[in-house]
Amino acid sequence: MPSAGKKKHKKPSRKKSELDSALDQVGDESVAAATKEFQDLLSEAKGDTSELIRQNAEEVERRLVLLKKRKIDKEDFDHFIENQKRDLRVFVDGQPAQAQERAEKLTLRILEIAAKVAIALI
Amino acid sequence: MNSTLNSRYAFLCAAAIFIASCGTATFTKTGSDATIESLRSFELAFIDQFAVPGKKFNATAFNAKVNEGNAKFQEAIANDQFTARRPVFVDLKAQFDADAAHLKSKATRGKITPALASEMKKDVNKIYDHALGR
Numbered sequence: 001m002p003s004a005g006k007k008k009h010k011k012p013s014r015k016k017s018e019l020d021s022a023l024d025q026v027g028d029e030s031v032a033a034a035t036k037e038f039q040d041l042l043s044e045a046k047g048d049t050s051e052l053i054r055q056n057a058e059e060v061e062r063r064l065v066l067l068k069k070r071k072i073d074k075e076d077f078d079h080f081i082e083n084q085k086r087d088l089r090v091f092v093d094g095q096p097a098q099a100q101e102r103a104e105k106l107t108l109r110i111l112e113i114a115a116k117v118a119i120a121l122i
Numbered sequence: 123m124n125s126t127l128n129s130r131y132a133f134l135c136a137a138a139i140f141i142a143s144c145g146t147a148t149f150t151k152t153g154s155d156a157t158i159e160s161l162r163s164f165e166l167a168f169i170d171q172f173a174v175p176g177k178k179f180n181a182t183a184f185n186a187k188v189n190e191g192n193a194k195f196q197e198a199i200a201n202d203q204f205t206a207r208r209p210v211f212v213d214l215k216a217q218f219d220a221d222a223a224h225l226k227s228k229a230t231r232g233k234i235t236p237a238l239a240s241e242m243k244k245d246v247n248k249i250y251d252h253a254l255g256r
Contacts, residue, residue, distance in 0.1 A: 063241065066237050066241070071235060071236075071237035072235060072237050072238055072241065073233065073235075075224075075227070075228070075233075076224075076228070076235075076237075076238050076241070079220070079224045080241060080245060082220065083217065083220070083245045083249070084245075086213070086216065086217065086220075086249075087245075087248065087249050087252060090213075090252075
């Protein structure tokens with residue numbers, strides 16, 4: 001598995017996603033900073049060399065879109081976020097010390113902010 | 123001459139024990155993998171049975187299935203010969219507990235959606251793949 005500590009080589013595509021468009025419509029100023037941080041981290045994670053980091057980012061994005069479309073509710077969303085956290089803690093703890101901070105930022109931190117962003121989306 | 127023969131026998135015995143232990147470890151891991159696949163099938167079937175939109179919640183059937191699952195996981199944790207896997211089985215049991223609690227909470231209020239069932243199964247498959255090192 002590629003290390004999360006490696007610098008990314010691929011510039012992630014900045015074409016607007018369905019989620020970006022939904023987030024642009026969030027008018028709540030109190031979550032503006034969280035939304036911006038979330039979009040930046042998500043974009044970085046989606047271009048990472050680690051497949052697990054990319055998959056996690058794509059999964060949380062897909063589930064935010066499902067939430068926005070009311071295919072799942074906030075309780076379901078929170079349940080899935082907890083599942084993802086449980087799964088990722090093992091991955092982050094298994095990274096070399098120098099790569100742990102970055103791995104945590106691109107996985108667990110994204111999931112934490114996603115919970116805030118989710119509230120603004122619904 | 124005798125000491126040379128003894129050394130040779132000792133070496134051959136050590137090699138035989140090493141090869142046998144490798145075979146046993148492989149066999150043990152294969153058995154452990156099969157247990158994980160069996161638990162995966164059980165949990166996917168559990169979701170299929172109870173994460174059905176519009177289906178009336180049957181508490182008796184649900185509790186019986188949860189008890190069956192608990193027994194399967196406890197047996198796997200207690201009896202798996204590949205001891206390095208024990209923490210993995212504990213993690214899989216935690217996933218089953220969380221899924222059962224969420225399903226019960228949603229099903230009793232009639233709030234199961236097709237997307238919930240589908241996403242739950244995706245998570246189960248992912249965590250079991252990771253448990254198998256895939």
